[in-house]
Amino acid sequence: MVWVVSMKPLRPHLDSFNDEGFGPIPSRWKGRCEDDNGSTFPCNRKLIGAKYFYEGYVKATGHTNVTIKSPRDYHGHGTHTLSTAGGNFVPGANVLEKHININGTTKGGSPKARVAAYKACWSHSNSRESCLDADILKAFDHAIDDGVDVISVSLGGKIRDYYDSGIAIGAFYAMKHGIPVIASAGNNGPASGTVENVAPWLITVAASTTDRDIYAYVQLDNGMRLKGKSLSEALPEERFYPLVSGADAKLANASSWEALLCRLKALDPEKVKGNILVCLMGDIPSTVKGKHALLAGAAGMILCNDEFDGNDLTAEAHFLPAAQISYIDGLSVFAYINSTKNPLGIITPPNVEYNIRGAPRMASFSSRGPNVVTPEILKPDITAPGVEIMAAYTEERGPTEVASDQRRSKYTFMSGTSMACPHVAGVVGLLKLLHPHWSPAAIRSAMMTTASTIDDTQRTILDHSLVEATPLNYGAGHIRPDLAADPGLVYDLNSRDYDNFLCAINYNETLRKKFTESHTCSFLNTPSLLDFNYPSINVPKLIGSVIVNRILKNVGPPGVYQAQIQQPLGVSVSVHPNVLRFTRADETRRFKLIMIRNSTTLYNTSYVFGDLLWSDGKHNVRSPIVVGTT
Template structure:
């Protein structure tokens, strides 16, 4: 995978950088819209890198249409030659497919306006678009390390954005023949590959051929819903609601439905034991073509798609709480509902079904951490609670590379400027956007101070839904608006982290590799424990039924009112443990003042995990840190 580092200037609209992709009402709005007949619409023919001779590009495009359609009335509506090589033309679906098969054409995709997609994840976190803004926003630079970026996306339009700040020393690394252009939003870009090798699908450019980098760079918001659900109705009029992101419309038409086990590709040596999983080549094309196939696992969809199936229904032992996009109409079920569909197929002489387009449904349990997200404890440093925080990462709608299929499967012919995907990669940009927002108000704060502000203002989450408690969600759900005014921060600098690594057992020579400073040493830094790092959480791993006593030393910096009195509010179930804070009152007389305290935990742990929290409260701010003791 080709990778790229992209720097984007927050500019006048820092929040808009993270919201624009999802709240924009048009994709490719700068492209002309045609007045095509009913059976035609406007398509973009993308031909890759721009040509050196811009004057000949228009002639090339006109000649391509002449070669493809002869004397038919086809004209180039718009030629692109500065950023990339391509043109816009009115085509019907058959003509578009013909155009896509011509030499020199990378892809053909619709040139159309997008309707507004309502997205609510920032609102869900109490962070609407109309929030207080800082004058320093224009100096905030966001770095993205990913698969590149699609610069023509409206998400990266620099209209109204001032030039890069004077502190910016980066550059836009493009080859003379490259089709990538930086602007006042994308202020720098570089591409590379760790071993110097590029895959055939890679562009030797910061341009994104995958889509992931564009999505994370433009991520603005997801939704407070559990998947934009998908209804399957059987021939006996019973309906089952599964999960998927199904954009296909079967228009209520019913199709025969068949179990994958009953359609093995025996010619290729498959039996029903393997074809029930619907993997590639396992299904007999004559048996499944034009039918909906029931599969016994969540499969990519390649197998049924390549066999000509009209749709796919899956039943899964490991039921999931999220889904992906598939190259054909799909809905996924647990074993109970999936079993009912299986029973219908077996007991009906001519079973049939239809799959509806997905509808969004409210998830009243949200927020909670999805099953694919990693859980703690931290395997390297158990006493540092991980994860730190939770943020939206499921069904996130954001910008996409229009030359990468929306399902990221080569068999999918859907190419769009926006896409809905899920992952920890989708959570990260939410946190990055919140960090940039905090940074705009406090440009001198260290990364540790910003991290502390995000963690101590997070909204608590329920261990009743997330059984792993803090090992699922850390400090809680991201609350960007509160993070700009945390009251107190747990700050740490480079020296603090060097001491932490020394206490972890790192040798001096390894530290010097990290710091690039031959004077770095662990001498005098090994006294104390790793849990003394000035971190905004408290974690303690212990042995079962073994008495212990641990003291956590912490220092907080006043970033709120000059005169403030904070009282410790300790919430912790007994569980055989005694937890106290010394002192339990902190009195500040100035901004920037630092005061220290200890959290002491003593006793014997008989449960696998006990957790609670410490809140420093001055009546205006509630500076909350989780406390976790576990075996």
């Protein structure tokens, strides 16, 4: 977990830790903060390095010898997300130094922020890392007490109701203290209904591509040139090498399928040595396949996607020169090998290409809506870059995450909604600096209503299969920080609104006490979930007609806003009133949407989509409209 703390330009001291997990604080810092010029000034914030919490893990598992009891990051995920949210300016940052050339200066979303890490995930020996609610809640408690400004949570798991989720409960208390909590949407896409962290007091982030890509080409002796991906080093010599399929290089006692998957002890070194080995994706991690290929003596590896993975390629730091290629291109490679007695090929060194058109595009792994816990709340909320993000990395392990990898790199590329989440956290930090009195809901609204649904070719954002994505993929759209700083209007919510939300979802007193002690439901006055003042409008099942109410708050200059509607297919939407006049800051205006289903053709689709736009000629306040039809 990564938590962005003070948005003041404080110099971090995270070089060493004491037994309590705190970074050392020089005496001259006590009660004072220091800017980048070395000048100090009074401040009442606690100066935090890092903390760790593992008692819940020990109690649940019985493992007392967890990975080093320290806040240090031995995994790499926390370092990567922390630096994405608040890393300083670093000129000339690179991955594995000589392997790939990245030009320019890296920085986090809020590069002048002071950051702190609260470690709540642990593993025992080679077991999978676990993040237990008891430790997560303890981390939330400390972060809130320490006075953080923003909380970024790149964690997930199975979809659970709010009362059964440590993240949801902890984030509720953070919201009560005015702290925005940003969370990853999950990596279980492209299946629908997989989005995680769906509590309405969270800002839930999906992942997209950028306009930069990392390529390594596979060139065959028959003239074919196939575009793949890799972060590996170059071949020992720039020449064509013999190609051999894993199936053709199997040991006598191994199956062709095991060898094609390049499993351990399935490859014959005499058939592999000095050749480029062609492996099929699946069964075991691709970097482990590369390790097996290297142990068998391969000069390089071509990793071919299976049909399930299709065109989904990942640049990874393989143990040997390698390139991952698509399913269709893989078929071409196998066909070429089978068509000649002397198949030859070469793998080019990886190279970075910029200004790739058609960006952003939704990542195939990014979890999709609908929200299966509360269908009336659209999730994810917003999209940010989450594919091949370069950021800092722990030097406690190699970039392949394989124990035997002795290489070390201060930076690496990682992909996931975990990487998208801190992008938004960095933006939230800047918005908090610009608008310190905005509520977490106002900040979310500012980002959502100014987000974009078109790519850099001015067409609708596409998903991984090159069809038009929808709000179930990207929420309100791709984040645009500059516009979020001046949204004009916001859909605001306060603590009482969220208390009423718990009533609206029929939580009894016992369940509500997990979130709040003082609120009593008045079911006669509890608003409909459809009227919850969210920046998106989601009617999970429209049979005849429905009225949806919303409130807009002016956070800009006085203005007159005109409503514009993009009608969902087969649904008639009208706005009343369709003009809102604001004469001062913080003034609020109510409106309602009347939605009427007017077409039987909607039985052929599960959801239809539209937009509501309020515009004063300068500010465009857009809300996605999602209507379920079945």
